[in-house]
Amino acid sequence: MGITGQDLILACSAIGAGLAVIAGIGPGIGQGIAAGYGASAVGRNPGAQGKIMSTMLLGQAVAETTGLYGLLVAMLLLFVKPLVG
Amino acid sequence: MNEAILMSASADKIDFMIHGLYKLNVFGQEVWITTSHVCIAIVMMVLVIFAIVANRKLAKATEVPDTFQNLLELVVELLDGIVESNMGSHAKVFANYICTIFAFILFSNISGLFGLRPPTADYGTTFALGIITFVLIHVTKWKNQSFKTIWTDMCSPLPPWFPLWLPINLISEIAVPISLSLRLFANVLSGTVMMALVYGLLAKIAYAWPAVLHIYFDLFSGAIQTYVFCMLTMTYITQSYGDAE
Numbered sequence: 001m002g003i004t005g006q007d008l009i010l011a012c013s014a015i016g017a018g019l020a021v022i023a024g025i026g027p028g029i030g031q032g033i034a035a036g037y038g039a040s041a042v043g044r045n046p047g048a049q050g051k052i053m054s055t056m057l058l059g060q061a062v063a064e065t066t067g068l069y070g071l072l073v074a075m076l077l078l079f080v081k082p083l084v085g
Numbered sequence: 086m087n088e089a090i091l092m093s094a095s096a097d098k099i100d101f102m103i104h105g106l107y108k109l110n111v112f113g114q115e116v117w118i119t120t121s122h123v124c125i126a127i128v129m130m131v132l133v134i135f136a137i138v139a140n141r142k143l144a145k146a147t148e149v150p151d152t153f154q155n156l157l158e159l160v161v162e163l164l165d166g167i168v169e170s171n172m173g174s175h176a177k178v179f180a181n182y183i184c185t186i187f188a189f190i191l192f193s194n195i196s197g198l199f200g201l202r203p204p205t206a207d208y209g210t211t212f213a214l215g216i217i218t219f220v221l222i223h224v225t226k227w228k229n230q231s232f233k234t235i236w237t238d239m240c241s242p243l244p245p246w247f248p249l250w251l252p253i254n255l256i257s258e259i260a261v262p263i264s265l266s267l268r269l270f271a272n273v274l275s276g277t278v279m280m281a282l283v284y285g286l287l288a289k290i291a292y293a294w295p296a297v298l299h300i301y302f303d304l305f306s307g308a309i310q311t312y313v314f315c316m317l318t319m320t321y322i323t324q325s326y327g328d329a330e
Contacts, residue, residue, distance in 0.1 A: 054316075061313040065264055068271035075274070079102075 009083050017077040023070025030063035101281035103207055121207040128192050128204060171319040179322060182221075186214060187315050194273055194307025197280065198299060203307075206273040208266070215266030218318045222261070226325040234327060265317060272310045276302030 038056035042049050076082060105117035139157050146154055164184045169176045193205040204210045226235065237245045239254045280302060283295050 054312075057309060058313060058316055061268065061309065062317075064272075065268050068268060068275070071275055072267065072271050075278070 006084055010081070013077045013081065013083055017074035020070045020073040020077065023073075024067045027064045027067035031060045034059045034063065100285070101202070101206075101277050103202070119207075120202050121204050121210060124196060124201045125193070125204040125210065127201060128189065128196055132188055132192060167315070168319065171316065172323050175323060175326060179221075179319070183315050183319060186217075186318070187311060190214070190269070190311040190314055191308065194311060195303050197273075197277060197303045197307075203273050203277060203303075205269055206277045208270050211266040211270040212262070214269070214314070215262030218265060218321065219262040221318075222321050222325045225322055226327075229325070230327045261321060265314065269310050269314050272306055276306055 034056055038052055041052045045052075103119050103121055105119050106123065107118040109116045109118065142153055143157065150158060161184075164187060165176075165180055168180045168183050172179060190205060193203055193210070197203045230238075233245075239251055240248045241250065241254060243250055280295070280298060283298060284291055
């Protein structure tokens with residue numbers, strides 16, 4: 001039952017990947033806020049729905065980027081395995 | 086080479102990686118023809134055939150349009166409207182380019198529906214698109230603004246004779262194509278990976294219901310990301326004209 005160094009690195013990489021996707025919390029909150037304000041803006045001015053919609057989607061997509069960086073780090077740790085020798 | 090290697094979702098194993106198909110030798114360097122190249126070629130072929138058919142059709146356009154002509158006019162007017170509303174008076178110069186990348190990215194993103202591995206899930210493809218945007222931004226900038234304006238802009242929060250913020254502004258310039266391309270890449274890749282996981286791990290019960298996931302990951306997410314990429318490209322280019330006009 002010997003645990004080699006490589007096994008340890010792989011296990012820790014998996015834990016690190018799990019920690020990295022916690023980055024998804026931030027964009028979730030940010031997109032929720034953007035959608036909430038978008039909904040209230042449409043409620044106040046239903047005529048401008050198209051414009052509000054496109055602005056909201058653009059803002060949400062930009063906010064999403066940080067979460068995607070977390071996802072990329074997790075994927076690199078799991079599939080590219082940069083820490084294994 | 087077997088064609089099944091092109092599939093993003095083979096039922097027996099989880100497989101969403103890019104595979105090399107042929108090895109070329111260019112000046113002593115190993116260059117691989119990968120699945121991404123093949124998928125790009127297929128997407129381009131579809132677009133080119135569509136363009137040729139549409140061109141034939143519009144060459145003998147009628148006063149009262151029939152169905153196909155109507156569809157073409159609808160698409161072109163929609164795309165022109167998006168570019169027009171974002172770029173204003175500069176729309177004429179960039180409308181062709183924006184509509185081209187719009188069609189290419191959209192077809193690449195939804196090619197996951199047809200069993201291909203989306204070419205935009207390869208960082209090489211999206212980084213090339215990001216680099217093109219970067220070059221366009223800077224060519225436009227140096228053509229339309231004087232050196233003094235650009236220098237003042239680069240030292241922005243501090244006065245131009247004290248360029249302490251210059252390195253930070255340079256880094257934020259370089260970050261533009263990287264964040265643009267990584268956003269598109271990571272979005273499409275996450276969809277591809279999740280579909281591969283569904284088909285790989287739940288192969289026994291993956292009947293019909295993954296269609297819902299396909300609609301979200303391939304159609305909705307793909308269309309949104311296409312829109313966002315084109316929108317940001319247009320915004321950056323419009324910004325680089327400065328406020329001289």
